[in-house]
Amino acid sequence: GESVGLHLPTLSVQEGDNSIINCAYSNSASDYFIWYKQESGKGPQFIIDIRSNMDKRQGQRVTVLLNKTVKHLSLQIAATQPGDSAVYFCAETPAGKAGTALIFGKGTTLSVSS
Amino acid sequence: GAVVSQHPSRVICKSGTSVKIECRSLDFQATTMFWYRQFPKKSLMLMATSNEGSKATYEQGVEKDKFLINHASLTLSTLTVTSAHPEDSSFYICSALTGGTHSNQPQHFGDGTRLSIL
Numbered sequence: 001g002e003s004v005g006l007h008l009p010t011l012s013v014q015e016g017d018n019s020i021i022n023c024a025y026s027n028s029a030s031d032y033f034i035w036y037k038q039e040s041g042k043g044p045q046f047i048i049d050i051r052s053n054m055d056k057r058q059g060q061r062v063t064v065l066l067n068k069t070v071k072h073l074s075l076q077i078a079a080t081q082p083g084d085s086a087v088y089f090c091a092e093t094p095a096g097k098a099g100t101a102l103i104f105g106k107g108t109t110l111s112v113s114s
Numbered sequence: 115g116a117v118v119s120q121h122p123s124r125v126i127c128k129s130g131t132s133v134k135i136e137c138r139s140l141d142f143q144a145t146t147m148f149w150y151r152q153f154p155k156k157s158l159m160l161m162a163t164s165n166e167g168s169k170a171t172y173e174q175g176v177e178k179d180k181f182l183i184n185h186a187s188l189t190l191s192t193l194t195v196t197s198a199h200p201e202d203s204s205f206y207i208c209s210a211l212t213g214g215t216h217s218n219q220p221q222h223f224g225d226g227t228r229l230s231i232l
Contacts, residue, residue, distance in 0.1 A: 032218040043120070043207045043223035044158070051218060089157060098218045099211055101148050104157045 008108055015114040019077040023090035023105050028071060032093040034102065035064060035075045037086045044089060047075070052095075077110075085112045117141055118210050120224030128232055129200060135193045135227045137208030143188035144210035148221065149181070152205040161206075164191040198231045205229075 013019050025033075031052040036044035050057045050064045050073075057064050063076040073090050087109050091102040117140040125133050137147055145166045150158040162183055163171040170183035180202075182194040191210075195202055205228055209221040 034220050036223075041226070041228070043118075043209075043225045046220045046222060049218075049220050093218060099146065101160045101163055102221060106157050 009106070010109045010111065012111045012113065013080050015080060015082060015112055017080050019075075019080045019084070019110060019112075021075045021077075021088050021108045021110065023073040023075075025071050025073060025090075025092055025105075027092065027094055027103075028068070029095040030092040031095040032098065033064070033066060033073050034091045035062075035073075036089045036091060037084075038089065038107075039086045047088075080110075080112050082112045082114050085110055116212050116222040118208065118222045118224040120208055120227055122227060123225060124228045124230075126230045126232065127198065129198065131198055131231075132194055132196045133198055133229060135195075135206055135208075135229075137191045137193070137210070137224055139189045139210045139222075142210075142212050144191075144212070145188060147185060147191040147208055147210045149183065149191075149193050150207045150209065152207060152226070154205075158207060161193075166191075195229065198229070200231045203229055203231045 034049040035047040037047050038044045048059045048062050048064050050066050055066050061078045065074045087107045089107045090105045119138045119140050121136045147164040149161045151161050152158050160173050161176045164183050164185040166185045166188050172178045185191040205226050207223055207226040209223045211221055212219055
């Protein structure tokens with residue numbers, strides 16, 4: 001079935017390091033992907049998105065990479081800060097289902113120590 | 115922009131009580147809103163899709179008579195947990211789409227409602 005998963009449930013880094021959070025998806029027909037950040041007791045916060053016709057997209061301190069060959073999505077955070085500590089979810093929209101509910105992965109907890 | 119407000123943020127009530135949760139899009143109109151449930155240390159699980167002016171679409175296994183959804187305007191959807199029991203205790207989160215139903219746009223989420231049934 002369709003699913004979006006993450007490789008590691010937790011990731012611990014030092015302040016200032018670069019962080020890489022990975023996600024594998026199973027539906028090769030998915031054409032839209034989003035990364036969300038969720039802090040404790042809050043709703044998910046949009047970070048960055050990417051469409052399947054791209055393989056890289058950059059934002060402020062964040063970069064999303066999409067490898068459709070191996071169905072892999074990653075989020076890179078540059079110069080990680082303590083405020084980046086949160087749970088990160090990747091989510092996908094299957095092709096032809098734009099505007100419908102997202103399929104969420106399991107989440108990676110990022111812990112940043114100073 | 116794209117702010118979604120959810121109210122209340124926390125509810126504690128007795129078993130058998132019905133609880134209403136509101137989800138509002140503050141600076142945009144949302145024809146479609148979504149209701150999710152999240153258990154501790156787990157991912158978000160879609161409960162239903164709320165469409166303005168029509169009946170909600172429920173996911174398999176979600177009781178529509180238990181979780182009543184009303185989307186009476188383009189800026190407000192409500193979820194009512196009827197006759198709540200301790201097993202209904204959870205974190206409920208809503209989201210809204212800024213784009214149309216056939217556009218790839220990110221969903222914007224409210225800050226959730228922590229429901230605790232005693």
